[in-house]
Amino acid sequence: MKGYAGKFLEVDLSNEKIKETSFPEEILREYIGGRGLAAKILWDRLGKKWETIDPLSPENILLVLTGPLTGYFPGTKVCVSGKSPQSNGVIGSTIAGEFGVDLKCAGYDGLIITGKAEKPSYIFICDGHVEIKDATPIWGRKARETLRFLVKKSVEEVKAIKPNYGEVKEPSILHIGPAGENRTRVAAVVAKYAHGAGYGGYGGVMGSKNLKAIVAKGFGPLPEVYDRDEVIRIFDEISKRNFEVEGFRRWGTGKGGYHFGAETSSEPVRNWQEEWHNMESFRGEEFDKYWIKKYWGDFGCPVTCLKLAVLKEGRFRGAICDNPDYELQAYLGANLGIFKAEDNIYISYVSNELGLCGIQGGAVLGFAAELYQRGILTKEDLDGLELEWGNAEAFAVLAEKIAYRQGIGDILAEGVYRAALKLGEMKGTNLLKYVVHEKGVAIGAHGVRSGKDFAKDISYACSVQAGDHTSLASIDDGRSGEISTILSDSAVYCNFVSFALDDMKPLFKLYEAVTGWSLSEEEWYGEKGLRILQLQRALLLLGGPDRQWKPKIDDDNPQRFWEPLPSGPYKGKTVDRETFERNRLEYYRLVGWDENGVPKPETLRKLGLHDVETKLREVGLLN
Amino acid sequence: MNQNGKVWIERVYENCSGCRRCEIACSLFHEGRIWPEASRIRVFMFVPGVEIPHLCFQCENYPCVEACLAEALSVNEQTGAVKVDVSKCTACGLCIEACPGRVPHMHPERNYIVICDLCGGKPRCVEACQEGKWDALRLSSRIEGFSYKSLAKTPEELTVEIAKKLFGEETAKEVWR
Numbered sequence: 001m002k003g004y005a006g007k008f009l010e011v012d013l014s015n016e017k018i019k020e021t022s023f024p025e026e027i028l029r030e031y032i033g034g035r036g037l038a039a040k041i042l043w044d045r046l047g048k049k050w051e052t053i054d055p056l057s058p059e060n061i062l063l064v065l066t067g068p069l070t071g072y073f074p075g076t077k078v079c080v081s082g083k084s085p086q087s088n089g090v091i092g093s094t095i096a097g098e099f100g101v102d103l104k105c106a107g108y109d110g111l112i113i114t115g116k117a118e119k120p121s122y123i124f125i126c127d128g129h130v131e132i133k134d135a136t137p138i139w140g141r142k143a144r145e146t147l148r149f150l151v152k153k154s155v156e157e158v159k160a161i162k163p164n165y166g167e168v169k170e171p172s173i174l175h176i177g178p179a180g181e182n183r184t185r186v187a188a189v190v191a192k193y194a195h196g197a198g199y200g201g202y203g204g205v206m207g208s209k210n211l212k213a214i215v216a217k218g219f220g221p222l223p224e225v226y227d228r229d230e231v232i233r234i235f236d237e238i239s240k241r242n243f244e245v246e247g248f249r250r251w252g253t254g255k256g257g258y259h260f261g262a263e264t265s266s267e268p269v270r271n272w273q274e275e276w277h278n279m280e281s282f283r284g285e286e287f288d289k290y291w292i293k294k295y296w297g298d299f300g301c302p303v304t305c306l307k308l309a310v311l312k313e314g315r316f317r318g319a320i321c322d323n324p325d326y327e328l329q330a331y332l333g334a335n336l337g338i339f340k341a342e343d344n345i346y347i348s349y350v351s352n353e354l355g356l357c358g359i360q361g362g363a364v365l366g367f368a369a370e371l372y373q374r375g376i377l378t379k380e381d382l383d384g385l386e387l388e389w390g391n392a393e394a395f396a397v398l399a400e401k402i403a404y405r406q407g408i409g410d411i412l413a414e415g416v417y418r419a420a421l422k423l424g425e426m427k428g429t430n431l432l433k434y435v436v437h438e439k440g441v442a443i444g445a446h447g448v449r450s451g452k453d454f455a456k457d458i459s460y461a462c463s464v465q466a467g468d469h470t471s472l473a474s475i476d477d478g479r480s481g482e483i484s485t486i487l488s489d490s491a492v493y494c495n496f497v498s499f500a501l502d503d504m505k506p507l508f509k510l511y512e513a514v515t516g517w518s519l520s521e522e523e524w525y526g527e528k529g530l531r532i533l534q535l536q537r538a539l540l541l542l543g544g545p546d547r548q549w550k551p552k553i554d555d556d557n558p559q560r561f562w563e564p565l566p567s568g569p570y571k572g573k574t575v576d577r578e579t580f581e582r583n584r585l586e587y588y589r590l591v592g593w594d595e596n597g598v599p600k601p602e603t604l605r606k607l608g609l610h611d612v613e614t615k616l617r618e619v620g621l622l623n
Numbered sequence: 624m625n626q627n628g629k630v631w632i633e634r635v636y637e638n639c640s641g642c643r644r645c646e647i648a649c650s651l652f653h654e655g656r657i658w659p660e661a662s663r664i665r666v667f668m669f670v671p672g673v674e675i676p677h678l679c680f681q682c683e684n685y686p687c688v689e690a691c692l693a694e695a696l697s698v699n700e701q702t703g704a705v706k707v708d709v710s711k712c713t714a715c716g717l718c719i720e721a722c723p724g725r726v727p728h729m730h731p732e733r734n735y736i737v738i739c740d741l742c743g744g745k746p747r748c749v750e751a752c753q754e755g756k757w758d759a760l761r762l763s764s765r766i767e768g769f770s771y772k773s774l775a776k777t778p779e780e781l782t783v784e785i786a787k788k789l790f791g792e793e794t795a796k797e798v799w800r
Contacts, residue, residue: 105660148799166716167667167726167728169666169667170669220732228655239644243756295757300644304642
């Protein structure tokens with residue numbers, strides 16, 4: 001097999017057993033890697049009892065998977081998955097960094113992690129040398145301390161394995177913060193300081209397994225490819241296209257904090273009470289002066305759209321943070337009524353240090369602040385905290401409470417949707433109207449009401465990854481847009497780098513050059529990608545144990561999105577109900593679901609998913 | 624480049640984006656594979672944001688060549704690069720000990736040391752860095768009388784130095800001490 005290392009590591013934390021495993025070529029041809037393979041592994045191993053499995057229990061499986069294009073596409077990611085404690089389905093959550101490359105160079109395509117370690121642990125991989133190690137000294141520690149400890153210790157350990165090698169480069173590290181350790185549903189799996197696999201809530205899954213980090217160092221080359229010269233040619237072609245995208249290289253998404261508010265009216269402002277602002281203080285240029293790296297990226301990246309911000313002066317001196325990119329500007333800025341770059345960088349830093357997902361954490365902070373604004377949550381409820389809009393220090397305190405599950409933080413740690421149910425019960429009122437979520441996942445910072453952003457009417461409602469703004473359902477060009485994302489998440493490369501391309505042809509060509517296996521667009525959209533979509537859909541609908549989604553009710557936008565925009569140039573606008581319902585039906589038809597949104601028996605049979613049909617019948621989703 | 628035709632790779636650490644395309648270019652040129660550990664230039668990142676592209680500093684007195692008992696190392700007269708005779712190298716590691724920057728490292732799979740050979744005067748790492756306009760690596764003429772050895776430091780030393788520059792002294796100490 002070309003492009004794959006050919007082996008996966010299976011780590012049973014309960015029994016401290018490590019073994020190598022592999023998948024037949026047929027499975028890899030059909031499910032590729034990353035998100036697709038994750039859905040397949042989870043279906044095969046947990047599908048029969050899916051609805052009974054608590055995502056935060058040892059029964060869940062944590063997957064860290066590369067794909068065949070990891071390392072060969074210029075822009076590297078790795079895919080984290082498992083049963084999601086947010087949606088109860090499967091989310092392919094990708095994260096940038098060198099981890100995927102180090103893992104493949106160590107000889108592994110991915111990790112399948114089961115059970116729960118007896119004490120805080122981390123997994124150490126140096127080529128074939130794999131160990132479960134004690135993480136007690138760093139349990140409870142934040143990102144900076146965790147990294148410093150692991151880098152120093154791991155470099156020494158690698159040196160001990162290769163005593164005469166010379167200086168040893170640091171291994172790649174995936175880690176969690178206190179938010180993950182304390183099994184919150186708003187915790188990310190983190191690389192470096194603030195690259196996060198946030199959607200899905202897999203930081204909490206790692207925490208539930210007592211797994212603080214995964215450390216990987218590979219000394220080998222990337223696996224052999226089928227057609228080396230063609231791989232290099234396409235790598236260069238994609239790179240060259242990206243070198244030309246000057247604005248994106250210069251700013252990344254860091255101009256979004258102003259743009260998506262002022263221009264497109266699609267930014268969460270004060271917990272989505274508005275989607276418009278025109279705060280000049282939130283222009284990209286205001287962030288620029290804090291950047292110590294204007295071009296920052298990860299392995300192979302031609303764009304380096306990340307920027308590194310540091311506060312060297314002022315009351316928040318010492319804060320270090322990626323960008324903030326648009327999502328963090330929105331969710332930890334405008335969404336909290338914060339329109340000062342410095343304050344936004346500070347709260348992003350706090351969130352990163354705690355291992356919170358900027359989006360899910362920011363959403364729940366904003367939700368709490370709206371309840372405070374409305375007098376539903378009082379100062380007493382918040383342990384004396386005055387949670388005024390724009391008060392970065394107060395939000396930082398609350399973020400800590402969430403990560404450590406202290407006081408009200410224990411409820412908010414459940415994420416916006418579950419916190420609203422619980423607080424609503426306590427306060428005797430329905431709080432879901434203040435929650436912008438899709439099937440338990442706080443929606444990315446791209447609103448649909450103005451119709452001017454890339455997220456549209458049914459984008460979230462029909463997505464198998466729910467609120468994930470990188471995996472949107474659409475019916476343009478007569479095919480599901482979400483299946484495009486399934487390619488980047490399964491072959492595992494950075495979709496931001498693919499945005500510069502005119503079409504997806506180079507991606508399919510690269511896949512063929514790397515693997516030597518043919519894959520046409522028709523085959524992807526009509527069969528392989530569609531099959532992965534069905535699996536994810538089935539698992540999402542099976543859900544459980546704390547919540548099951550009813551497609552007829554839950555394939556919908558959150559209540560707030562049905563209220564017309566209250567301000568800005570698109571005041572009064574929202575999605576038209578009829579259009580929404582027509583497009584939703586059209587989407588169902590396009591991907592082979594019945595009018596209730598359940599995969600049709602003939603769709604499943606055509607794709608060879610007979611066991612999925614059986615299961616859906618068994619639970620009554622199909623008659 | 625200049626009178627003697629010898630080149631030197633200048634590095635501006637603060638400009639390094641961490642894209643590691645230099646490692647890709649180097650390993651493709653020398654090994655025909657994408658192979659970060661076999662790259663003659665390696666980007667160290669003990670602290671995120673403090674990326675240190677590490678490669679031969681070409682000291683004027685070549686302590687590594689001096690230290691080699693197997694006579695495996697020599698200086699290429701034309702480029703000024705250190706040349707490794709892989710048939711003579713015993714992988715003893717004396718050159719690593721002698722190098723003030725501890726730059727040379729073992730080939731990850733074979734029994735010899737690897738050191739930057741400047742790709743014969745046209746370094747692929749510099750091309751990759753310049754193509755992307757990061758400008759962390761620059762090709763410059765080698766100046767007689769300049770002490771290149773004074774720039775040679777270990778990844779650890781450089782991390783401390785550059786972290787201070789980027790983050791400020793106080794924060795640098797917190798992220799790496």
